[in-house]
Amino acid sequence: MQRFLKNQWVVSDRQNEWVLQEQKITNISPIQRQLPSFIEENHDIHKCLCMGEPQLINQLESTLKDKFPNLTIYKSKDTYLEIMSGNASKSNAIKKLENLYQITNQEIMAIGDNFNDMDMLKYAGLGVAMGNAPEEVKKIADEVTLSNNEDGLKHILQKYFE
Incomplete structure (x- = not known):
């Protein structure tokens, strides 16, 4: 350990x-x-x-x-x-950012590629799984982008912010 x-x-x-x-x-x-x-x-x-x-x-x-x-x-x-700790999670980190920037989870896009991202992807208004994520992660995401090796992050950001 x-x-x-x-x-x-x-x-x-x-x-x-x-x-x-x-x-x-x-x-x-x-x-x-x-x-x-x-x-x-x-x-x-x-x-x-x-x-x-x-x-x-x-x-x-x-x-x-x-x-x-x-x-x-x-x-x-x-x-x-x-x-x-039970308080340590990516969704809890997002909640702190919501308070700091006075936004709601519906205004947040979260992007992840593994099991440790699942709570964040479920919580965000738009949860995006990378193409190389395990199937279980892809299933809970709102959308799946290309893999890390295919510039999936760039692809999804351009789709929503260009």
């Missing part, structure tokens, strides 16, 4: 294959610490990331959602499960 604390990425094993994969993707080096001692130091962990094979991640997601219904738990990839 990996934990995120402010701007630190904390892992229990820096040589774990999943950690090495994420390090290569993000170009960020994690700090190695054991979870019990880390928790005892009373650090505020804002996100836990569990990485594993899709079947294991699906089982873990189901179990954790049943046991901890007040947490925000979702897959950001089929091999990544993110666990956060």
